[in-house]
Structures are given as C-alpha cells and as structure tokens.
Amino acid sequence: MNSPIALEDALEKIRMLKNNYYFRRESEDITLIDSIGRELSETIFANSISPEFDIAAMDGFAFNCEDKFPLKIMGKVFAGDNLLRIKRGEALAITTGALLPEGANAVLKIEDADVKNDILFGNTLPEWKNVFIKGSDYREGDMIFERHHRIMPQSTALLYSLGIEKVSVYKKLRTGIISTGTEIHNGTIKNTNAVLIQGFMNELGCESTFIGTVPDDYEETKKMLLDSCEKYDIVFSTGGVSVGERDYVSDIIKEIGELVFHKVAIRPGKPLAVG
Numbered sequence: 001m002n003s004p005i006a007l008e009d010a011l012e013k014i015r016m017l018k019n020n021y022y023f024r025r026e027s028e029d030i031t032l033i034d035s036i037g038r039e040l041s042e043t044i045f046a047n048s049i050s051p052e053f054d055i056a057a058m059d060g061f062a063f064n065c066e067d068k069f070p071l072k073i074m075g076k077v078f079a080g081d082n083l084l085r086i087k088r089g090e091a092l093a094i095t096t097g098a099l100l101p102e103g104a105n106a107v108l109k110i111e112d113a114d115v116k117n118d119i120l121f122g123n124t125l126p127e128w129k130n131v132f133i134k135g136s137d138y139r140e141g142d143m144i145f146e147r148h149h150r151i152m153p154q155s156t157a158l159l160y161s162l163g164i165e166k167v168s169v170y171k172k173l174r175t176g177i178i179s180t181g182t183e184i185h186n187g188t189i190k191n192t193n194a195v196l197i198q199g200f201m202n203e204l205g206c207e208s209t210f211i212g213t214v215p216d217d218y219e220e221t222k223k224m225l226l227d228s229c230e231k232y233d234i235v236f237s238t239g240g241v242s243v244g245e246r247d248y249v250s251d252i253i254k255e256i257g258e259l260v261f262h263k264v265a266i267r268p269g270k271p272l273a274v275g
Contacts, residue, residue, distance in 0.1 A: 004263040004270055013260050014274065023148065025170045025233065032156040037205045038169040040151065044144045050137040050161055053083065054100035058130040061113055061120055062104035063091040065127050071120045077101060091120045100131055107131055137161075173206040176232035178214060178224055180240040180249060185213040193238040211235075216246035225252055242271040249273060 005013075027041035056062060063071055063086070071091040077084050079097035086092050086103040094100070094107060107130035114121040138144065144158065145151075151159075151167070159167065177197050183189045194210055201208035209232070214224045221240065228235045240249035241262070253259045253275035262273045 002262060004265040005261050007264055007266050010261055010264045010272070010274070017260065017274070021233075022173075023170060025173070027168050028171050029166045029168050031166055032159055032164070035151045035167050035169055036153055036156060038151055038172075040145055040147055040149045041168045041170045043147045044159070044162075044164070044167070046138040046140055046142045046144055046162060048162060049135045049139050051132055051134055054105075054128075054134050055132040056094045056096055056098050056100055056107050056130070057132050058107050058109045059095050060093075060107045060109045060130065061091045061122070062086065062094045062101050062107050063120070064088060064104055065106040065125050065129070069121050069124075073115065073118045073120050105131070173234060174232045175201045175206045175208050175234045175236065176211045176228045177201075177209070178211050178228060178235065178237040180214050180216065180221055180237055182215040182246075184239065185215040197236050197238070206234075216240070216248070218248045218252070221248050222252045222256065225249075226256060229257075241273040247271075250275075 023039075030038070061071075061073065062077070067089055071089060074086060074090045074092055075084075076093035076095075077098045078095050081098060083099045084092065084101040086101045088103070090103075091108075092101050092104065100107070105127050106125040108120070108122045108125060109130060112122055144162065145155065149155070151169070177194050179185075179191050179194045181189075184191050191213065198208045198210055211224065211228050214221050225235065225237070237249055240247045250259060250262045250273040253273060257275050259273060259275040263270055264272045
C-alpha cells in the first residue's frame, strides 16, 4: 500500500501540472469591462506615448528654473486649455493637470510662492520639479503587460489609455463536478460537497458545471469520468478515493490515465487522488 505524500510534495506536483496544462486553452477577444480576472493570451505593447505633453503636477506657477526671482506673472492656464508659451523672466499661474507652457521646465507650488502685484517671488527649483514629464508613463514600443498577466481593474484603465477596447484572453477553464456514492446518488445524503466546489470554481472565474451523481459501480463511474474528461479541462469528483471495497476512482484513474498521487498526509483530507 502506498504511503501518503507530504502536503508540500502534493502542492508541488499540482504546480507542475498547472505549468504544463493551465494555459493550453484557446483564446477569445472580449471587452475591457468583461476582462477583469482573466489572463492575457498575448503581450501588449504601447502604440503611443503618455503623457503626450509635459503636465503640471501641482497648482502653482510655471517658470524656467534657470531664471532668477522675481518673475513677471503673465496670466493663468487651466487644465484643458491650449498650450501656451512664456519667455525668460516670465511665469504663468497653472493648475494641476494643465499643459506646461513652452519655455517652462518647473512648477513652483502655490504654497511656496509669494506674489506681490503680479510679481512672483520664490525659491530656485531643479529642472522638472512638480511636472509629469512627457512620456514618463510609457512610450511607443514599451511593454505594458506580458502574456499571462491577470487583468485587474487598474489594468483596464491603463489599457483604455492606450486606446484599447478589446483584449485577447484565454477562455475560461471548463470545470466539471461528479459526485460518486450510492448514498449521494439516491439522495440519502445531501450533496453539499458539490455545491461547495462549484462555488469555489465560480469564485475563481471558471465555467463550472455539475455533471451529476453516479452510484458505487465501477463501469458507470468509469464511463462518467471518461465522458467528462472529453468535455472539460478539469474534472472534480467527490468520494471513491479511500480504501473501501467500493472506492473505485483511484483505480479507474490508474487504468485510463496516470495517477499522479494518491493520499496526502493531512487530516482531514487524507483520501485525495490527482491524475
């Protein structure tokens, strides 16, 4: 009789199976809003630049950091206004998100500024201080997300900024659930395990189907397992993996495929087979 394997060994074998089989799925194109929780089936590269212009990161005054204070304030620019220009010795009041005027390369924060009769006084700043520099998010050709990246809500925002409205993702895993045991099949015992497993699969974003129940019969169990493996990426079965006279599942796996491991050194949960 085989000895139970350690939990760490069982998990490592499962990880190896995932590495070999998890991404062996077809892909499909879906909208960004429907892509959350799904994995990309192709690497995405930037086809543009962001931000497209130098942008003020603070409310304050745009100026050239090589100029000496005081500076003449020539007006004000708001987010959404057209690109303006300033000359040396000039400054422009600016709001967060506004385009940095040509000729400016820094923003003096409003709380650090002293203004008297449209004359600006302040401290010298390094170049590009308080500025979102053109292309600082990404440039054309930059890799945005690698293949297999699991899409999150913040991922969709970044993809939308690239002008992407649909992405290619792997199709959902098709999971099937079989419940073995005459006591389950005839309704003597409530089939709570199937409900639990199906709930976990739905929570993980899988397509989950309860295939049905099967009594303690070798050939019927074998047929249901074979049919299910043709239709689903992963098949879960409950019951039938201990050492009882009518526990057939592990023997069937050995007959029709490969039994990766059987029994794990944990309690509860020792009777567990993967193949």
